[in-house]
Amino acid sequence: AGQVVEKYPDFKNAEREKGLWISSATPDSAQKQLAKAKPGTWQLFESKGMEAERLWRDLLEDGGAWSDYRDMKMEGTVHPKHPDFKNNDTTEGLYVDSRTTPEWALTKLRELDEAEPE
DSSP: OOOOOTTSOSEEOTTTOOEEOOOTTSOHHHHHHHHHOOTTOSOOOOOHHHHHHHHHHHHHHOGGGEEEOHHHHHHTSSOTTSOSEEETTTOOEEOTTOTTSOHHHHHHHHHHHHHSOO
């Protein structure tokens, strides 16, 4: 998983997107309650950017688990909105032109495409 920016809240309400920071100003009673929480109590938040990083890393490390639909999209045999890559097991999709696609993934993908014989 990626790293979270230091200014990012320690907790975030998924529905209202309100943040909560734990600091020296946090009341002792709240800190004691947090200390009592069992491991796994809190759901880890995966932002879209973090999810994209994870999926692109998986594609590039385990390409056999993914189907490449880029040529089929160009030929018109699949819908233009179909993902460029789709995981064969989870059906999660990736789009090359997504705003969440990491630059390092695009660079690596170009390198792989250039190295691949036509």
